[in-house]
Amino acid sequence: MNLTILGCYAATPRTFTNPTSQVLEISNRLFLIDCGEGTQVQLRKNKVKFSAINHIFISHLHGDHFYGLIGLISTFNLLNRNNPLTVYGPVGVKEIIKLQLKLSNSWPQYELNFVELSSNQSEVVFEDDKVIVKTIPLKHRIYTNGYLFQEKPKERKLNVAAVQEYQIETCYYQNIKNGKDITLDNGKIIPNELLTFDPPAPKSYAFCSDTVYNEDIVEIINGVDVLYHESTFLESEEVLAEKTMHSTAKQAAKIAKQANVKQLLLGHYSTRYESIESFKDEAQTIFEQTQLSNDGVTFQF
Amino acid sequence: MNLTILGCYAATPRTFTNPTSQVLEISNRLFLIDCGEGTQVQLRKNKVKFSAINHIFISHLHGDHFYGLIGLISTFNLLNRNNPLTVYGPVGVKEIIKLQLKLSNSWPQYELNFVELSSNQSEVVFEDDKVIVKTIPLKHRIYTNGYLFQEKPKERKLNVAAVQEYQIETCYYQNIKNGKDITLDNGKIIPNELLTFDPPAPKSYAFCSDTVYNEDIVEIINGVDVLYHESTFLESEEVLAEKTMHSTAKQAAKIAKQANVKQLLLGHYSTRYESIESFKDEAQTIFEQTQLSNDGVTFQF
Incomplete structure (x- = not known):
């Protein structure tokens, strides 16, 4: 399981920081998660193969998560894509995209769902x-979902000898x-168990952005290998975090x-902070x- | 008159090339012309003062000219803008912008016209x-306008002596x-004429992109100081230019x-060409x- 961070900063694209977008490679599938402005350039810079992306998951309709869609x-379409593309997102995303394609008279030649x-x-x-x-x-200022990606249990490995x-x-x-016993x-x-070895454990990844501190998600993401949880603010801005329905690094760590996740990945940093190291320091007081x-x-998990 | 090219390549933003956007400074006004994806980052990179832009002119609703709007x-809005902003563009641009602002529940606090x-x-x-x-x-695949920016005649300079x-x-x-004679x-x-000097001649700039070769515009842009005319293709792709309703460098030079313009500025190059020098060479066979x-x-005119 590989995760490439195309952008992990809040609010607006800037000269050296990009709004939210990630590419998750899991079981040889490539999923794009959120698509802030400039995502296509970030895909190029990070040498992600455009044609391998068949599914795009949009968390919510704030610009820093979908203006690049x-x-x-x-x-x-310009690259002569053939594969169907499916976009998952809040009600409204279809209307926005269709309206723009209609007014530019450029409906794609590939299947767009x-x-x-x-x-x-x-x-x-x-x-x-x-x-x-x-x-x-998730709980944010507008309707928002995170996404949980889970590998299905893999088949057992044959003991060839x-x-x-x-x-x-x-x-x-x-x-x-498939796990069956054999009658000679x-x-x-x-x-x-005499004929096989245990398969590698299925991996799982939970993407949670944007959200205020919300314990309701704990049950859904319980035990995942990697949790990406937004941490727009540090603890010093906890009041602002609640007001804007974002989380602090410490709150992400509490979740x-x-x-009981294996690893926590922080992101969606406000650009008000000069360095992001403090986010890690604060979170690690709760979750190492x-x-x-x-x-x-790119993270390999 | 200063013209800063934020992007002048066709079709899609790439790692080192940007879709169409320009900032024209004329008579101390700052006009943004077209706004392809990534324009706000290009504004930052080129150190253009965001708050000085009060008018944005959109030529047409193809993505490489307005997806950054x-x-x-x-x-x-995030920068707490106060000045009103006016967007000029084809019918439909308002619906696209309003729909997205509505669905993200983030109508700007400044006046947007x-x-x-x-x-x-x-x-x-x-x-x-x-x-x-x-x-x-202009004549393109969808409804398109170029824009002609003209300084009004300036007042005469006082001969102080x-x-x-x-x-x-x-x-x-x-x-x-104001040009009046004086009775002592x-x-x-x-x-x-004994009391004043001639003022500097008013400057003018014509932006023409995207368009097929179209002599109808000659009368409108006659004698301008600077003509930006699209040249998506070289002469070798003349048939393709006509089919896609774009121009070649030579056609831009003919216009x-x-x-009878003073200077021609080429742009909107297809990214198929490795170097853009040939565009100049071809155009200069017609227009030096x-x-x-x-x-x-940034060009100073």
Whole structure:
């Protein structure tokens, strides 16, 4: 599981900082999460293959999370994209994009789909044979969802030496990898654990931005490998954080601790701070396994 | 008159090239012309004072000319702008901006006005005591206008030595600067040309992008100091230029020559070409006074 941070700063794009966008690579799928202005240039700078992005998840309709979407959709068309593209986001995102495509008379040649969200309960929005994506209802000034990306349990690894020893035919291998025991011709049952090794544990990633401190999400994100939680402010601005419905680094750490996540990744920093190191320092007083996201950084989990 | 090129490349923003946007400083007014994605970052990089921009002129609703507008409007608000802002552009621009501001629940605190255009005749869209701005109807795949910025004739310069010699009182100076003759107490008439010097000639700038080769604009832009004319393609792509309703460098030069402009500035280059020098070479076979625009360059005229 790789996560590339295209942008992790709040409010406006600036000369050296970018608004929210991330690329998550999980089970060989590439998901784009949020799409602030300039995301397509950040994709180029970070050498992400445009055509591999088939799903874009938008948290909410504040500009620093989606103003780059219309440009990316248009550029996909100029690049002669063929694959369908699906955009997941709050009700309204479809109207905004369609209106602009209509007025520019440039409806894409590829299939463009929208999954519009309005529920305040966590729901599955994407599922295939390897990955499942659920919403994480957040509390912000406008309707907002985080997203939980979970790998499905992987098939067990074949113990090649063992299956050869028992002279099991190849046609049974898939059943074995699926966890089944095998009955030999002499009637003897070989339990699956003698024929396989444990698969790698499925990975999970929770993206939570933007949100005020909200313990309701703890249950949904419980035990994830990586939690990206917004930390727009430091503790000194706690009142402002609540007023603007954002979180502090310490609050993000509290959520990480309660949800028993393996790692916390901070981001969505206000540009008022000269350095972001203090965010880590504050969070680590609560939750040690904290890292700072930063534009252009790729994390391997 | 200063012109700062924020972006002058066609189609999509890239790592080192930006879509169309320019800042024209004329008679101490700052006009933003077109606003492709990333314009607000280009304004920062080029150290343009955000608050001095009160008028934004949008040529047409293709993304590379206006996808940065919503972001700039939002950022103005975050920067606590007070001055009114007026956006000039094709019918539809208001609906696009208002829809996004509504869905993000972030209507600006400053006064935001729209002047929507639909005429196919040149019309005055802005006028104050020093500058007048007219549309230049262009021919492109969708409704498009260029803009002609003209300084109004300036008042004559007082010949201080002469007015003192004739002992003319200060209260008459404004009339003299306005071109009036003066009658002395003894009845003698002093003609204005003895009391003043010629003022600097009013400057003019014509922005023409995007457009197919169109001689109809020659009359409107006749004699301007500077003509920015799109040159998306070289002559080798002339057929493609006509098909996509763009111009070649040579066609831009033909318009410049017919309109008897003082200088031609090329731009809106397709990113298919490795170097833009050929654009100048081709244009100069027709019109010698040709310069190449490029991102981040400021021209003084």
